[in-house]
Amino acid sequence: MALDIYPAIDLKEGRAVRLFKGDMQSATIYGEALEFAKMFEDMGAKWLHIVDLDGAFAGIPQNLKCIEEILRTTHLQIQIGGGIRxxxxxxxxxxxxxxxxxxxSIATKNWEFVKTMARSYPVAVGIDARNGKVATQGWAKESDMYSGALAEKFVGSAVQAIICTDINRDGALSGINISFTQDIASRSGIYTIASGGFASSGELKILDENPYISGVIIGKAFYEGKINLKEAFALFEK
Incomplete structure (x- = not known):
């Protein structure tokens, strides 16, 4: 089994929170981010997915001290987004x-800049869509561009990964939008990570068997006790 599992921490003022469909007012606070990072590592995680929610809305990183602590006290590889422009x-x-x-957000406005950065730095593109259209600035604004069209901009580029989120499912525990993820993966030809709505361990086998999907981000399903991550990591350990 080759599916990469990325446990998620959405950072708000140094704490791990989850939003419902991207609404900042709906934040459920689960606890200190550093403690969850250590817990994920103990369970067998190799990667950690972090979104700086404060940074996404402000347009500049806001939780640097917390991220530095996680890097200093764990061996996790971290992928991070939110306000990096x-x-x-x-x-x-x-x-x-x-x-x-x-x-x-910058990928929607200036994909040539992103492709240039990907040649020098380890870059992933976050494609977050609501009803097929890409949303930006912490999902507060909707662009006129469709997710598939944006994915096609990065064909043949040095971009390492595309992380695609169906905002209408995010934090709703309603299941990953497979067709949406598959469309982005097939159009871009890039390693694609599914995000938004992961509901239970039963989905892992379905995602693993899909040739287009390389990874999955798991957030609320863990925090709400819907999945045993230790068992999941053991199952998918390479």
């Missing part, structure tokens, strides 16, 4: 030791 901030995270930088 220029080379200075990409370099800041890379110099801190972050393994993969997720560019979201």
């Amino acid at each position: 220029d080379e200075e901030r990409i370099k800041l995270y890379v110099d801190m030791g972050v393994s993969r930088i997720i560019l979201g």
